[in-house]
Amino acid sequence: MSRLNIELPGLNLKNPVMPASGCFGFGREFSKLYDLNQLGSVMIKATTKEPRFGNPTPRVAETSAGMLNAIGLQNPGLDKVMNEELPWLEQFNLPIIANVAGSREEDYVEVAQTISKAPNVHALELNISCPNVKEGGIAFGTIPEVAKNLTKRVKEVSEVPVYVKLSPNVSNIADMAKAVEDGGADGLTMINTLLGMRIDLKTGKPVLANKSGGLSGPAIKPVAIRMIHEVSQAVSIPIIGMGGIQNAEDVLEYFFAGASAVAVGTANFTDPFVCPKIIEELPVLMDKLGISHISDCRGRSWKTNELFAHNRA
Amino acid sequence: MIKNEKLSVVSHRKLANRIFEMTLCGELVTEMDQPGQFVHIKVSNGVDPLLRRPISISSINSEKKQFTIIYRSEGQGTALLAAKEGGQEIDVLGPLGNGFSEHEAEPGDTAVLVGGGIGVPPLYELSKRLTGKGVTVIHVLGFQTKDAVFYEEEFKKLGETYIATADGTHGTKGFVTDILEKLTVRMDVIYSCGPGPMLKALEQKYGHKKLFLSLEERMGCGIGACFACVCHTADDPEGVSYKKVCSDGPVFRAGEVLL
Ligand SMILES: Cc1cc2nc3c(=O)[nH]c(=O)nc-3n(C[C@H](O)[C@H](O)[C@H](O)COP(=O)(O)OP(=O)(O)OC[C@H]3O[C@@H](n4cnc5c(N)ncnc54)[C@H](O)[C@@H]3O)c2cc1C
Ligand SMILES: Cc1cc2nc3c(=O)[nH]c(=O)nc-3n(C[C@H](O)[C@H](O)[C@H](O)COP(=O)(O)O)c2cc1C
Ligand code: FES
Numbered sequence: 001m002s003r004l005n006i007e008l009p010g011l012n013l014k015n016p017v018m019p020a021s022g023c024f025g026f027g028r029e030f031s032k033l034y035d036l037n038q039l040g041s042v043m044i045k046a047t048t049k050e051p052r053f054g055n056p057t058p059r060v061a062e063t064s065a066g067m068l069n070a071i072g073l074q075n076p077g078l079d080k081v082m083n084e085e086l087p088w089l090e091q092f093n094l095p096i097i098a099n100v101a102g103s104r105e106e107d108y109v110e111v112a113q114t115i116s117k118a119p120n121v122h123a124l125e126l127n128i129s130c131p132n133v134k135e136g137g138i139a140f141g142t143i144p145e146v147a148k149n150l151t152k153r154v155k156e157v158s159e160v161p162v163y164v165k166l167s168p169n170v171s172n173i174a175d176m177a178k179a180v181e182d183g184g185a186d187g188l189t190m191i192n193t194l195l196g197m198r199i200d201l202k203t204g205k206p207v208l209a210n211k212s213g214g215l216s217g218p219a220i221k222p223v224a225i226r227m228i229h230e231v232s233q234a235v236s237i238p239i240i241g242m243g244g245i246q247n248a249e250d251v252l253e254y255f256f257a258g259a260s261a262v263a264v265g266t267a268n269f270t271d272p273f274v275c276p277k278i279i280e281e282l283p284v285l286m287d288k289l290g291i292s293h294i295s296d297c298r299g300r301s302w303k304t305n306e307l308f309a310h311n312r313a
Numbered sequence: 314m315i316k317n318e319k320l321s322v323v324s325h326r327k328l329a330n331r332i333f334e335m336t337l338c339g340e341l342v343t344e345m346d347q348p349g350q351f352v353h354i355k356v357s358n359g360v361d362p363l364l365r366r367p368i369s370i371s372s373i374n375s376e377k378k379q380f381t382i383i384y385r386s387e388g389q390g391t392a393l394l395a396a397k398e399g400g401q402e403i404d405v406l407g408p409l410g411n412g413f414s415e416h417e418a419e420p421g422d423t424a425v426l427v428g429g430g431i432g433v434p435p436l437y438e439l440s441k442r443l444t445g446k447g448v449t450v451i452h453v454l455g456f457q458t459k460d461a462v463f464y465e466e467e468f469k470k471l472g473e474t475y476i477a478t479a480d481g482t483h484g485t486k487g488f489v490t491d492i493l494e495k496l497t498v499r500m501d502v503i504y505s506c507g508p509g510p511m512l513k514a515l516e517q518k519y520g521h522k523k524l525f526l527s528l529e530e531r532m533g534c535g536i537g538a539c540f541a542c543v544c545h546t547a548d549d550p551e552g553v554s555y556k557k558v559c560s561d562g563p564v565f566r567a568g569e570v571l572l
Contacts, residue, residue: 025538029560033315033536045540051553053545058531060541065360069533074540074555218360246360269534270355270363272406273317 003283003293006040006261008238009186010123010161011095013040013261016294017251017279020242020265021046021099021125021165022071026085027092030272036092038276043189043263044085046101046127049111051077056209061198066219066244067266068196070210073101078111086118095122097163105150108140113157123160126151126185129167129192141167141192144179151183161186163240166231168194168220173227174234181235188231189240189263191224217266218244225257232258233302246274248281252289255297315409315536316341319402323379330460331386332431333395334371341407342378345370348438349412349506349527349564352382353535355404356393365406366390367532367559369506371434372441383434383463409535410563413439413504413525420447422501427489427515429455429507435527437464439504440471451475453492455507459483490514506564513572524567530558537561545571 004015018041019030026044027036036042054074061068075081081098089096098121102108112124128140128147140150147164155162164180166173168191177188193214198207206212224243232239241259245251246267254262267274282294291297320339328334341352353365372381386395397403412435418424424443426436433454440450450472456462459482468474475492476484485492489511505515506527515524533539537560546554550571556562562570 023534023539025540029534029536029538053553053555054540054543057541057543059543060364060531060533060539062362062364065363067363067533069539069541071540074543077553217363266363269539270365271317272315272534272536 003286004279006295008240008260011041011097011261013095015040015279015282016261017275017282018043018097018240018261018263019268019275020263021097021127023265023268026081027089030268033272034276036094038279039094040261040279041095041097041122042089043097043099043125044081044089045075046073046099047075047078047081047111047115048073048101048103049078049107051075051080058207058209059213061207061213063196063198063215063219066215066217067269068198068208068213068215069193070208070213072210078114082114082118086115086120090120094120096120097123097125099125099127099165100154101127105153108150109153109157112154112162116157116159121160123186124154124158124162125189126154126162126164127192129165129169141176142170144175147176148179148183151180151185155184163187163189165192166190166227167192168223168227174230177231177235181237185237187238187240188235189242190231191220191227191243194220194223216243218246220244221250221253225253228254228257228259229301232299245278248278248285251278251282252285252291252297255294256300258299258302260295260298314344315407316344317404317406320405322397322399322401322403325397325399328383328463332383332461332463333386334381334383334463335394335397336379336381337403337405338377338379339405340378341405342373342375342380345373345375345380345408347408347412348373348415348442349435350408350410351435351563352405352407353409353532354394355406356390362390362393364533365535366394367409367535369435369527370408370438372438383431385431406535410559411561413527413564415439415442415446417523417525418443418448418502421449423449423451423499424502424504425451425453425493425496425498425500427453427493427503427505427507427511429489429511430457430461432505432507432511432527432529433464435506436504437467440468444471451496451498453477453489453496455479455489455511456483488514490518493518509572516567516572520567522567525564526567526572527564528558528562528570528572532559535559547571
């Protein structure tokens with residue numbers, strides 16, 4: 001299986017496929033369906049300092065090839081994640097990526113400092129891009145200088161590498177990426193959801209109680225691909241790509257765009273077995289396309305052709 | 314255990330206006346052990362619509378490995394379901410959630426089963442099980458109008474059955490609560506499933522009794538991972554404690570969650 005292994009800052013992955021934050025809880029539900037050891041990693045649900053209930057329901061709505069969610073970062077809070085969820089995950093041979101969120105800089109710093117000490121947390125994913133909370137979250141993700149400072153502060157206290165999760169809801173994604181790279185980020189994850197809204201024809205009012213929500217699923221894949229294509233050429237830190245991934249073909253498209261690993265979100269809801277299925281499909285597809293190692297695909301869309309000539313023979 | 318399987322459509326027929334009954338066959342049925350559980354159905358082969366649709370299990374035939382659902386063609390998803398034909402395969406995830414506990418009623422007890430509209434289906438399997446163990450069952454079923462009524466005869470075979478329609482075109486005019494008020498029977502246990510306002514009214518009037526409510530909420534995963542379907546607990550209405558309708562419910566004891 002050495003055709004799929006990937007080395008990233010803090011992460012020695014047996015394969016590049018992991019469930020995306022918020023779409024897998026803390027793994028408990030899925031562990032009843034399949035052996036989580038098959039996964040490359042798990043990005044756990046966003047953790048904040050205090051427990052959060054999140055937004056009122058309805059929290060999900062649908063659109064063609066996509067869904068809107070406004071969960072609002074519901075989570076059991078730092079203490080419970082440290083004392084119950086992460087220790088429970090230790091039974092698996094899995095490097096965990098802990099998604100960290102907050103309303104104020106101090107909250108991010110405190111959560112990052114504590115959670116990075118958990119033995120199975122091998123990297124942090126700084127969630128500066130959640131569109132569904134009133135305070136914080138989105139502001140950190142849209143102003144380059146603010147994002148850079150936050151990254152710096154978190155880097156100072158974190159015991160593991162820090163990945164920053166970028167929001168697509170910005171006018172210049174490369175500027176954001178460069179800013180957090182400057183701030184010391186070890187990697188990027190992208191993209192978070194795109195802000196959207198659906199209106200109920202019967203009531204004339206938004207379907208979501210929160211009015212707007214984050215769009216995810218196959219509908220956003222081309223947006224993510226374009227952004228990763230651009231950002232992977234603008235920075236030198238690795239990218240974990242996500243947005244609408246449903247199968248092995250999608251994974252390769254992300255690698256071609258410039259990603260070094262991928263995360264699967266919404267597809268887990270439609271098919272709870274999708275992650276192990278993709279991991280199984282990948283080598284078959286690579287054989288078909290004459291790819292010997294998954295990392296050979298990275299950035300093929302923009303690297304010069306000669307680099308890949310040996311693969312096409 | 315939760316399974317994902319392609320089940321074949323054994324039969325599919327229209328019961329009433331926009332109401333359909335579909336029987337499916339497959340191994341997954343061997344996992345069904347409680348009335349009131351539901352399945353999560355992928356109605357299209359593609360990505361439109363993307364999410365599955367939660368539908369209650371209406372009756373189970375373990376020997377034949379078959380189960381039946383009854384649903385109303387509402388929007389895009391259920392309209393696609395209505396277009397399926399016998400012999401076709403449907404992608405089903407289930408069984409999901411915690412249903413009605415038939416052990417709450419003892420032989421000799423009287424149980425009242427209260428259903429509203431598309432909340433009626435899961436009560437059918439429950440009624441079969443309760444009557445099977447010697448519980449006297451009374452059905453109080455509410456519908457919008459005459460054309461929407463289904464399974465009246467089926468329920469009558471199991472016990473006394475009262476129908477209410479909102480417009481009075483069939484049975485009593487009004488709501489299920491109007492019928493309940495006039496009932497003089499003992500109500501040892503009340504099991505209910507239906508729209509939110511109906512459940513609220515029941516909890517207000519009969520919350521002091523042994524009352525079970527089956528809730529509906531929009532869902533993502535259906536298995537407890539996405540936090541789409543949460544509600545507050547009744548003892549902490551503004552706080553952070555919660556229950557997930559999909560995996561802690563859909564059936565709750567009255568007073569457990571905030572309606
Ligand atoms: C636990 C549970 C059991 C159910 N059992 C039955 C049943 O036995 N028979 C039946 O006819 N219906 C049942 N429903 C309701 C059924 O799920 C909806 O009618 C159906 O999802 C509508 O889908 P649609 O695409 O036709 O409608 P749309 O309005 O186009 O759906 C849009 C979105 O909203 C969701 N949605 C719409 N209405 C509801 C609703 N009432 N509850 C939850 N989600 C909804 C859909 O799933 C979809 O994601 C149940 C719901 C739940 C939660
Ligand atoms: C229901 C739901 C909850 C989410 N929760 C989080 C979260 O807590 N933290 C986070 O960084 N991203 C969260 N996301 C975003 C996903 O991790 C992912 O970036 C996005 O959905 C795009 O991928 P997808 O199209 O494969 O779902 C959530 C997405 C969904 C659909
Ligand atoms: S629908 Fe996902 S948690 Fe209930």
